[in-house]
Amino acid sequence: MDRIVQTIVDAVSVGGLYALTALGIGLIFGVMRLINFAHGELIMATGYTLLALFGLPLPLVLFGGLAIAVLLALATERVAFRPLRGADPATLLISSFALSFFLQKTLILFVDSRPKGIDFLPELGRQIEIAGIRLQALQLVIILVSGVLLVGLTWFLRATRFGLQMRAAAEDFRMARVLGVRANRVIATAFAISGLLAAAVSCLVVAQTGIVQPRMGLQLVIIAFVGTVIGGLGSLTGAAIGGFLVGLATILLQALLPPDLRVFREAFVFVAVVLVLLFRPQGLFPARGLKERI
Amino acid sequence: MGRDLLRRLWPLIALVVIVLAVALVFSFAPAVPQRRATQALINLIAVVGLYVFVGNSGVLSFGNVAFMAVGAYVSALLTMKAAAKSVFLPDLPSFIAAAEWPNLPGAMAGGVAAALLALVVGWPLMRLSGISASIATFAVLVVTYVVLGNWTTVTGGQNSLMGLPIYAGLWTAATWAVAAIAIAFAYQETRSALLLRASREDEAAAAASGVHMVRHRLIAFVISGFLSGIAGVLLAHFLGTVRVETFYLDLTFLIVAMLVIGGMGSLSGAVAGALVIAALTELLRQAEVGVDVGGVTLAAPAGLGDAILALIMLLIILFRPKGIAGGREISWPFGRHE
Numbered sequence: 001m002d003r004i005v006q007t008i009v010d011a012v013s014v015g016g017l018y019a020l021t022a023l024g025i026g027l028i029f030g031v032m033r034l035i036n037f038a039h040g041e042l043i044m045a046t047g048y049t050l051l052a053l054f055g056l057p058l059p060l061v062l063f064g065g066l067a068i069a070v071l072l073a074l075a076t077e078r079v080a081f082r083p084l085r086g087a088d089p090a091t092l093l094i095s096s097f098a099l100s101f102f103l104q105k106t107l108i109l110f111v112d113s114r115p116k117g118i119d120f121l122p123e124l125g126r127q128i129e130i131a132g133i134r135l136q137a138l139q140l141v142i143i144l145v146s147g148v149l150l151v152g153l154t155w156f157l158r159a160t161r162f163g164l165q166m167r168a169a170a171e172d173f174r175m176a177r178v179l180g181v182r183a184n185r186v187i188a189t190a191f192a193i194s195g196l197l198a199a200a201v202s203c204l205v206v207a208q209t210g211i212v213q214p215r216m217g218l219q220l221v222i223i224a225f226v227g228t229v230i231g232g233l234g235s236l237t238g239a240a241i242g243g244f245l246v247g248l249a250t251i252l253l254q255a256l257l258p259p260d261l262r263v264f265r266e267a268f269v270f271v272a273v274v275l276v277l278l279f280r281p282q283g284l285f286p287a288r289g290l291k292e293r294i
Numbered sequence: 295m296g297r298d299l300l301r302r303l304w305p306l307i308a309l310v311v312i313v314l315a316v317a318l319v320f321s322f323a324p325a326v327p328q329r330r331a332t333q334a335l336i337n338l339i340a341v342v343g344l345y346v347f348v349g350n351s352g353v354l355s356f357g358n359v360a361f362m363a364v365g366a367y368v369s370a371l372l373t374m375k376a377a378a379k380s381v382f383l384p385d386l387p388s389f390i391a392a393a394e395w396p397n398l399p400g401a402m403a404g405g406v407a408a409a410l411l412a413l414v415v416g417w418p419l420m421r422l423s424g425i426s427a428s429i430a431t432f433a434v435l436v437v438t439y440v441v442l443g444n445w446t447t448v449t450g451g452q453n454s455l456m457g458l459p460i461y462a463g464l465w466t467a468a469t470w471a472v473a474a475i476a477i478a479f480a481y482q483e484t485r486s487a488l489l490l491r492a493s494r495e496d497e498a499a500a501a502a503s504g505v506h507m508v509r510h511r512l513i514a515f516v517i518s519g520f521l522s523g524i525a526g527v528l529l530a531h532f533l534g535t536v537r538v539e540t541f542y543l544d545l546t547f548l549i550v551a552m553l554v555i556g557g558m559g560s561l562s563g564a565v566a567g568a569l570v571i572a573a574l575t576e577l578l579r580q581a582e583v584g585v586d587v588g589g590v591t592l593a594a595p596a597g598l599g600d601a602i603l604a605l606i607m608l609l610i611i612l613f614r615p616k617g618i619a620g621g622r623e624i625s626w627p628f629g630r631h632e
Binding site: 033035080083084089090091093094095097098099102104105106109113218222225226229233264266267273274277278281 | 352
């Protein structure tokens with residue numbers, strides 16, 4: 001019983017992290033058909049900011065980490081992606097790939113590439129006991145934060161004017177512009193939100209692993225890609241559910257596979273992506289308006 | 295008649311002459327620059343391999359480094375001394391453990407194995423288009439990396455394979471580079487490649503004209519896999535060791551960056567990108583070592599080269615998306631085509 005509950009909590013917390021990352025990527029894909037490799041570097045930037053500000057009062061540290069990710073997201077949009085708006089997706093993909101490496105290598109230039117330990121929020125590492133089952137406080141926090149952000153974002157997209165514009169832009173960008181949606185504002189907002197999601201993910205991951213390193217974001221983003229693709233590129237619900245499913249699958253494979261196959265679990269997950277792409281190229285939750293017209 | 299043929303073959307002749315000239319110049323150079331030139335030529339083969347698929351199909355592939363890895367491991371396992379294998383990999387299947395192939399058959403086996411992998415994964419994947427196809431090739435890279443990095447009995451997992459015959463010198467690399475350029479050129483002159491480029495320009499129009507895009511893409515992917523596999527083989531026998539980490543994101547980035555900077559649309563672009571970036575990387579490496587100015591060493595910070603390479607790639611995609619070559623081949627310099 002203990003092990004089952006523990007596995008479920010593991011799966012939900014890891015799934016939550018991947019869902020948040022996938023959502024950050026899915027949001028940008030929705031409004032500009034860009035697969036943002038550089039999302040990982042937003043996560044990385046927050047991680048290193050936490051390290052740099054470590055020791056200051058906690059709210060300040062958190063605010064710093066958040067501000068960096070949002071500002072960096074806005075800056076990358078302005079510099080690397082706005083000039084390419086309307087370019088074909090392959091060009092955008094290359095641009096974000098180059099940007100991702102540029103940010104990563106620039107960071108390595110200033111601080112070296114070795115992983116650095118940071119004892120961020122140690123009080124979350126404690127075990128707490130609920131109904132006779134011992135769980136790690138951090139995992140519950142991760143589940144809570146993911147839940148709040150998912151609900152908050154859903155509310156923002158469904159109930160606010162800006163959210164409506166964003167959904168309209170995701171569905172048919174040209175039509176939305178014709179109807180008076182301000183393209184620059186919508187896209188900038190999407191980038192700001194993706195920065196915010198990246199910052200949240202980064203704080204949680206750093207608290208969990210206690211390590212920051214230049215590759216930290218890229219690893220998460222690669223898995224989150226899988227989530228967005230499985231869920232359906234361009235669909236936000238799809239991205240969140242896809243990300244969650246990938247997290248779930250990773251943990252379940254870890255728990256259920258025989259030990260000598262466990263190391264291959266990522267390979268299984270990526271084979272799943274290929275299968276989804278083949279049998280449902282639009283993903284499990286296809287986005288509307290994505291099919292190209294001739 | 296002869297002039298027309300010469301004109302048509304001109305890009306091939308010009309590129310081969312350039313590669314041979316590079317090799318000739320560096321054959322008189324000291325050992326270290328010669329090694330750098332060898333590595334540059336091996337990278338050139340990898341870029342040409344990537345170009346065969348990306349340039350003709352218009353689909354960006356992140357997966358070619360996986361083919362390099364397969365080529366490297368297959369050739370390494372077939373050519374290593376049996377005694378060395380019994381130390382590093384005691385649990386190898388016996389036919390591999392006993393194999394001590396000569397270098398050339400080993401290299402061919404590496405290339406063919408990579409081509410076979412390309413055929414097997416390309417069969418289903420070539421139906422995908424655009425960004426889905428790119429992500430699928432990325433998945434191929436990750437799966438290959440995970441499998442090679444954990445299949446301990448055959449690949450040694452995270453450990454390096456050591457004691458490979460080191461035969462990939464300057465002229466071996468140059469010979470293969472010429473062969474790769476010739477194969478890529480011969481392929482792009484075929485009907486199949488022409489039809490594939492038609493589908494690159496407009497998928498729907500090509501399909502409507504009866505172009506079987508999937509089949510032509512698969513042909514390009516398999517040739518691309520073979521050349522990438524050969525590049526991997528040479529890299530392994532240049533370094534003398536094989537590590538799975540060598541064949542992952544950094545190498546993918548380097549090869550893709552070279553192709554993008556040179557220009558994805560032409561073979562001349564692929565070659566130009568590989569050579570220009572190699573020269574630039576070398577220059578920055580010198581800058582990192584530093585220069586003595588009146589007893590004071592002025593050195594650029596370590597890692598500057600990588601950052602600048604990424605920056606150049608970004609600037610190219612922003613301001614000259616067709617790369618240095620602009621999608622054209624080196625053209626006949628004597629008089630206009632009438």
